[in-house]
Amino acid sequence: MSSEEAKRESRNYFRNWISIAGKIFSIICFVIIVCLFLLDFFLPQKNPYLGILAYMVVPGFLVVSLLLIPVGALIERARSRKSGYIPKFPIIDFNNPLHQKWAYTTWAVVTIFLLFSAIGIYKAYDFTESNTFCGRICHTVMEPEYTAYHQSSHARVNCTHCHVGSGAEWYVRSKLTGAYQVYSVLAKAYSRPIATPVHSLRPAQDTCEQCHWPQKFFGSIEQDHDYFLPDETNTEWKTRMLMSIGGGSASGGKKEGIHWHVSPESKIYYVATDKKRQVIPWIRKVGKDGKEEVFVEKGSGYTAGKPPQGEMRLMDCMDCHNRPSHSFRDPSKIVNEAMASGAIDKTLPSIKREAVKALTGKYTTHEDAAEKIPELLKAFYRKKYPEVWARQQDAIEKAAQAVIGIYKVNFFPTMNVSWKEYPNNIGHLIFPGCFRCHDGNHESPMGRKISNECTQCHTIISQGAPGALETQVDGLAFKHPDPAVGDAWKEMQCNECHTGDIE
Template structure:
């Protein structure tokens, strides 16, 4: 065993230079700060998006810079010594030397601990960037509308990444590359207000939606109850109960028809939209189970089966109808109807439906201004027009006004120019064309075969009218408008009158 002492005239270590020392100090400080922040993150009851970003995304960058400065400083020091005539030597390690053994074991322990810590940090960084908190709160102004709407949606317990990224490494990488530009857009203030839709690089629904929803199992009918309130003094209620023919799926599992017929795995539907938002669809191609093709063209358009619009030939999937599954901004009329149906707004307050919708459709610069003015408008109305209500129903009136304010906070975001108007919902056909983009009776083949415009293809009304005395029939009823508009509802589309505001 060699116990000879080290020569005393050895040059000082290459790491004894100001750059390496600064790197060592920086890396030590940032490593200690990261440890403290990781502890705070684990002990915290609520996840703070900024703490997570600093801990797992920003501080590791500075830690890495500090660590890189150490060998860079040593390399520069060696270069200087070579210029001064020092002979270039590689480090001499003798494991028979107790001092060398000590340094080797210490170095291995430190490197191993650092690698374990780095793997943990990398996983936490991955986990954090996939979290709802990161997606919704990091870019607060930009993503606030989506984040708020998401938390009030049927998918509130499904993470953003499960729908927007899905399983697999390929889309994970694509999402991070896309996200890098989005971060730049936020920092450089280059993002659009509101965020443009539809999202062009969204993963196909078959790879995301169908991880939970199983098209082959869609069959039968679902009962839907709708309760509406007229904008009159009594807020007259009107109930519509209908069977929605879900249908679709594979033939062996259910009826080959209904709404989800489009998604029958034996059918292929293609279309070309004439606009960016896919609200105007003049050209449609259907390929049946036997391979037969039919092209339907809007007879009022300039196109033909051989002359389609210039644009993307898109195969129809879930998102073409369910385009707002988690980020749906309800119109004032719909939101107030729902709140009154669930008695969050007192339906006995005179004209509350009309006045609430009117207050919600006002023009406001900020959310704070909107909430203040909505409260003020409603209170002034009842103070002036119904003083007996103002004095006799203070508690009910206050809670109802609070609910109207909440409706605004959940569905309107003036800083991002977001409301129901900017994001059409293609489910149904009351406020937006939706189903009638294709099912308008005007899309026909060259032989005159038209896409069905029959209401009973998708639903059957089994009850309608005042809740205390509705008209009912298991065989289905002809639609009856709550207000007497004679036969106009047959000649016009619902959305021609119903805009979502003061209908």
Template sequence: MRVVGRNWITALGGALTTISALLIIAFMGLGLLGLYDTPYIGIMAFLVLPGVFVLGLLLIPVGLYWERKRARRRGASANPTPRDPYPRIDFNRASVRRTAGIVSVLTLVNLLIISLTTYKGVTYMDSVEFCGTVCHSVMEPEYTAYLGSPHSRVKCVECHIGPGAPWFVRSKLSGVGQVFATAFNTYSRPIPTPVENLRPSRDTCEQCHWPEKFTGDRVKIITRFAEDEANTPLKTVLLMHIGGGTAGHGGIHSWHIAPNRQTIYIAADKQRQIIPWIQVREADGRVTEFVAQEASLTPEQLARAERRVMDCIDCHNRPTHIFKLPDQAMDEALAAGRIDRTLPYIKKLGVEALRAAADTSGNAAEEIARRVRAFYEEQYPDLFRSRRETIETAIRELQAIFRRNVFPSMKVTWGTYPDNIGHTRFPGCFRCHDEQHVSKDGRTISQSCDLCHTLLAVEEPNPPILQQLNIR
């Protein structure tokens, strides 16, 4: 201890180790008791302080070595027996046994702290809290969309990383660049999509959803509300030809991601909305290429372009981080009863208010409230007085819709992120199914509606098919 006491490096290492260990234990205790709800305590407890702890442990022997070298230069030795190159350890001496016991206990404590914090650090970096809230301004749009998505109970890492160590290491190395981009405020606004280094969906999505599982046809009902005074509900009924399985049945999944068929394509833009070239490889070895008649790339560019094997994400590109357009969000809110559809023209008014709020330079929430109140006060004064609370409820839901889908700080607004499912709001299916992709033998990729679904009813108030099926 005499050497340690006059060796500031070792003393500093001991102080860092002791203080960081106590803070780690304290933060873990607070977490177990649920006394904090900020992600930054987790960062300190499981990422920053363990690094300080290990640094302190390294400084202790470094300081002792430095002190020993300094003593030798002065003609003295820090070792009580300078003639021996190594210290003598005699367990017959009580002081040696006592020192060995203390060192052994401290070593076990250090190993326990390092092991525990390493495990907790890895699990914390895999948590939804870490992914969604640490870099708040960057991930706010994606995290907000995730919370209201069909996959909100699935951890981020299960889709973005998947099982196995190689992709875990790869993701953490990729995260280093993201940390620097966040620290120096150089990240893209909005976050570009699709994610170019995303793991293939066969390793992630198909842990739960696999092509052989989806077979047959399914009925899908789409409810849309007209922009008339009564907000008339209109229903479209589709018989979706899902396909799938291994029996060679037709259908969406059978054509696109069947195990015995591979579809490869080239995209002319980063968002993969323009697809000039498609290749289909059959199990029997047949290969067919389809080229867009008005291809945006030259043959030389096509030859050099990146080829991508089609998988789930090429159609289901927003399975979790779903951003709605105003009319789509309004239809869902009206169907769920979050907005009272007996309010005259509320569908039309809501869509207009949401679009106008995205363009305002002022407070979006106040703009939505102002427009809705002004409309009913001017056009329906009696209703405005008698149903004021119903109107205010609608305003609050409109403001919530806006907050879930528009993020000015990240330049995310209506339609920023295309959704490739369907073809009503974005090109989606029609990126390929446009009758413009032609093979050498003159075949085209069909745009026929019946290829993927059968129309049983189109925007009807009371479709007879639903009554026949006893679907309300």
């Protein structure tokens, strides 16, 4: 190497404005990241935008700034090459003090960068899997699900436990669908409400069954229901029943129950003919010995050998528990609960009917509802029951606040979400639920029906008006709370009259 060449190679190509800008920006980004990281660590409330900045946006800028440093040097070198002879590739000479300095600096920067990247990538992964990320980034879109989630028994279970599960494959899949979702939020291309069923949901074996497994269910669990009729006196009715959730395994000769559908010993396949899986005319049961039996809805035109077109679904937890974490409650039921708990004073005349009416009114936003609901209730009592208004104004005020509270966690007008949009498949009162198959109208070629006996799934151990309760541990025959309905429920399905609203 001639002394001229050596001199040229000793030039510091990093002294150019691109590289210098890169260095300055890198330092600024680094300091910002450290500050955001500390903030995120010490702030008690997690802020989703802080996470996005700290683990995605600023690191992005940092990488670009760091890249500017060598890019600037390369451009600078290319420029020098044009003006005189410089070999195509740099000649690195570790005896040259300048080259030594470069090598040490590069080594230090790369080490620090890799170290922080490891932490950063882990934090970015952690963050994109967090409830804050899933539930709060696209605030309006996810507000209904995020709010309902906090009301559910799963409020401490992460979104990703049910929506992604463990393993790299589903992580990548979820990020791919996630990328589309981000696009649809930015382009405002999402549907309101978000359509269900969620077809990309992972099978329950890999999610629900990580915490609840079929073999663990046995015996019965108790359910208490308090009802109030929509009449002037809010006539009260109580029902206590035992749900035969049953063991997933018959070993030991125990009677099976509701969870038999998901026991390892049986499989149920079905085809639904509507999008929401509410109409199920064709069902195949496969027993543990592999014996098959097909049940077809009478009058549907399908036969055992000729199922409807469409997805043949293997029944799992989500075919019954389709709202385990995002249950938007129906107004009749939720007002009953608020009255039973005392949040709404049950001595106010017609309060059941009026509260349900107030909930089902048309409002544009939560604030709009919070303004109009008290006006509605107050106007009703002032006009219809002036003496109640005079005596129980506080109770009316409190009831109005309770109704607003109910509205805010169950109704989301900006996303068009309420109980109506998301049929709940547990039960049969306001949606077909279990009666999609257990309506007594699904028959095998041998003439055997899927049972709709009331006692198959639950035992009513107590029912009636408070003070006049009938109780019988072996079970009572159902009595309809509204005497005017009589025995009509024996001929019709409950959800043909019940909608969750009042008629």
